[in-house]
Amino acid sequence: MAEDEGLRARKRRETRKMISDVATGLFVARGFDAVTVAEVAAAANVSKMTVFNYFPRKEDLFFDRQEEGIALLRQAFRERRKGASPVAVLRALARSLVESDHAFARMNAGVAGFWHMVEVSPALRARLREMGEEAEAVLVEELTGQVGAPREDPIARLLAAQVVAAIRVAYSEGLRQIATGEAPEVARAAVVELFERGLTMMSASARGTPYA
Template identity: 40%
Template sequence: MGLRERKKRETVERITGAALALFVERGFDAVTIAEVAEAADVAVNTVYHHFRVKEDLVLPPDEASAGRLAGIVRQRAPGVSAAGAVLAHLRGEIRRRERTIGLTPGFGRVLPMMLAAPTLAARLRDLGEQMVGELTEVLFEETGADRADPVPGLVSAQIGWVHSLLYAEIGKRTVAGEQPDDIAKAAEDLLDAVEGLLGARVLTYATRKGT
């Protein structure tokens, strides 16, 4: 990473850190962009340069992307199904304790703030629907299914449900004050249980051909 990129990353991290601290302390709606800029010691225009809207400070588009599930499925290896790719990816994120899955220190304070803010809660709901929609398009493209076929949408909905269920479980345990290692173990156990319940049609659908 070059000097310019490193400084950009440091500025973004300073802004998001200051913003989250203020949002958790006072609530998302009670904090202005000007206050975030002051706390981060940057200009208001600098905040808007990196974050298009206030909600992006909590849910950055590069992390909270509507293309998340579709991207995971597009990158799967030969012999791997759509559901198999997502399940394996989620397990990897859990084991690495990644921020995208909510397994980071302090998330237990951030999540209630997010759910208490109507615009953030709505964005989370919309994001889940958009993920399923984009994944459905990928499955139609890759399977060549007729547009009247309900199966790609149904498989996408099942995968989206697993994704949402996992986030809800991690969030619930985080808010309850459980330790990250215990949460991660429970999350992996949940995925194992879900995989055992999903039918073979879902688990093998859109298996990528090749060796």
């Protein structure tokens, strides 16, 4: 039974990746807004319903790694060392992503092209804002869970908002540098430096609270 479940899970991952890869190819060739879910389904040789079974919204075909990002965030807090502050957890996560050359930490022309598609699509920009709110909600859940505070704790909400803002500002600066011709390693260093500044601000905000 376990073997059958493992096989089904693997097939689902493979199907999901195949659909995502097909969609990405169409988006790159024609632009996100010009491609329909029906066209993605036809190109992937699956039904439209199958596409929606894996990706509830068309925008999720584009942002197909959102779940992975949330999972990495949750895992970082679940595996934190005893006594480690939220800032230390987030700093360690960022460092591991950079050192492993994870896709989330890359900064190059391909990444810039991806985000240019977001910039020119109102639907993708709207979904990106929602994703920021979702990430904030997860951070609040993890932060309050660590100290036994209520979910509506304003300090946790403030800290979560600072983290998401730091990511947004740092990443946009890296993309700006790529656009002006800076080398990828220079742009990535700028992203890391700005995110570190954001964490320092978060640490100051947490001082004197259970999150410090």
